[in-house]
Amino acid sequence: MTIQNLLGIELPVIQAPMVGVQGHALAVAVSNAGGLGSLPCAMLSSEALRKELEALTSQTSKPYNVNFFCHTPPEPDADAERHWREALSPYFDELGIDSNNVSAQAGRAPFSSEAADVLADFKPPVVSFHFGLPAPELMARIRGWGGKILSTATTVDEALWLEAQGVDAIIAQGLEAGGHRGFFLSRDISAQVGTFALIPQMVNAVKIPVIAAGGIADSRGVQAAMALGAAGAQIGTAYLLCPEAQTKAVHRAALKSEASRVTALTNLFSGGAARGIVNRIMRELGPMSSKVPAFPLASSAIAPLRAKAEAEGSGDFSPLWAGQNVSGCKEVSAAVLTRELAGVSQ
Structure with missing residues (x-):
């Protein structure tokens, strides 16, 4: 059928x-x-x-x-959240974000x-x-x-x-x-x-x-x-x-660039394995990290980094989701x- x-x-x-x-x-x-x-x-x-x-x-x-x-929503794990925020702390410092003000929400x-x-x-x-x-x-x-x-x-x-x-x-x-x-x-x-x-x-x-x-x-x-x-x-x-998509400017730019030829599975943005265009945080932390909380709890700590970078025109901390074939x-x-x-x- x-x-x-x-x-x-x-x-x-x-x-x-x-x-x-x-x-x-x-x-x-x-x-x-x-x-x-x-x-x-x-x-x-x-x-x-x-x-x-x-x-x-x-x-x-x-x-x-x-x-x-x-x-199945996971139970919040304070140790996992702490380790994740420690891994992100250099980026919080770089972008002037107080990690203590970052709320933990599954999303x-x-x-x-x-x-x-x-x-x-x-x-x-x-x-x-x-x-x-x-x-x-x-x-x-x-x-x-x-x-x-x-x-x-x-x-x-x-x-x-x-x-x-x-x-x-x-x-x-x-x-x-x-x-x-x-x-x-x-x-x-x-x-x-x-x-x-x-x-x-x-x-x-x-x-x-x-x-x-x-x-x-x-x-x-x-x-x-x-x-x-x-x-x-x-x-x-x-x-x-x-034009009907709500794809953000940094994501659209990445899709139209040579960077889109290289994608990887990563758990950095949500805690779950997902394929996206390789960007700075994926290169520096490695696309798959054992320090990341379970899906979908990883998203809350990285969200302010994404927002701040995107406001400055950067996709360094954004989930630039894309498959392996962007030719279409x-x-x-x-x-x-x-x-x-x-x-x-x-």
């Missing part, structure tokens, strides 16, 4: 939900163009979620996706009954998850209004687990993908493989549609993924330069890009 049939869309393209660099405007543009626009909701309060959904649904009558995280929350209450008023046609799935009763609420459920898998084992839980389709996230790894059964990086190695293995292992994600930047990539059995493709990085990034409307990705002539 193609994702067009499953999700009621015209084109086999899903815009990846990208926390921190987009709101409803990008999702609206993609949905109206015939793809599946996605709204990232992991950092939205119930009030903000409602406002975004009101704006989204007032501007499109097409199917859309809302995306949530399903991580990202898992899907909850409160969020489901808001969704129930809108009945989104597609709800997707990262880091596994929520409790069965929350999934039952989504199914109750006819919503389709998608979730990310980074290994065949994760795909089989998701299929057993009754999801409607699986997003196969290859190692090339930008942003956070969606793994949940194992966080062993050595078990993570590239998209075009993962797709055929996953397609052979499960009976439900598999959606390819990671390293796909143009229509050739979409076609290649579907030739290997994928039902469609989810694409994020290519949309980062679109274009400063064109998301509608034009969506149709190009699907191989549809304008």
Whole structure:
């Protein structure tokens, strides 16, 4: 089954939900163009979620996706937080920031009954998850209004687990993908493989549609993924330069520079492994550090460094999320890009 049939869309393209660099405007543009626009909701309060959904649904009558995280919030660890702040202390001093005034806040929350209450008023046609799935009763609420459920898998084992839980389709996230790894059964990086190695293995292992994600930047990539059995493709990085995205100036500049050729998995910005363009703090501390608190607790200490540096035009402390293939990034409307990705002539 193609994702067009499953999700009621015209084109086999899903815009990846990208926390921190987009709101409803990008999702609206993609949905109206015939793809599946996605709204990232992991950092939205119930009030903000409602406002975004009101704006989204007032501007499109097409199917859309809302995306949530399903991580288990860790217990705060005072020693881990202290070690992390000590590692960052030279940067606090350099930028004139008093680390004692930095509050500890997680920033990202898992899907909850409160969020489901808001969704129930809108009945989104597609709800997707990262880091596994929520409790069965929350999934039952989504199914109750006819919503389709998608979730990310980074290994065949994760795909089989998701299929057993009754999801409607699986997003196969290859190692090339930008942003956070969606793994949940194992966080062993050595078990993570590239998209075009993962797709055929996953397609052979499960009976439900598999959606390819990671390293796909143009229509050739979409076609290649579907030739290997994928039902469609989810694409994020290519949309980062679109005017409808909220990508910050330092991030846009990095994407257009030669620096974008070098990305790495890093846990420095949130505590979870995520792929981004290598910048100063990743080079100096190493992209993966044992001093970082558990996801998502690392984000609070580094946030003031990011804010101060960005105000001065620097991305030295910013999560410059990007996949390994930025060749598809274009400063064109998301509608034009969506149709190009699907191989549809304008």
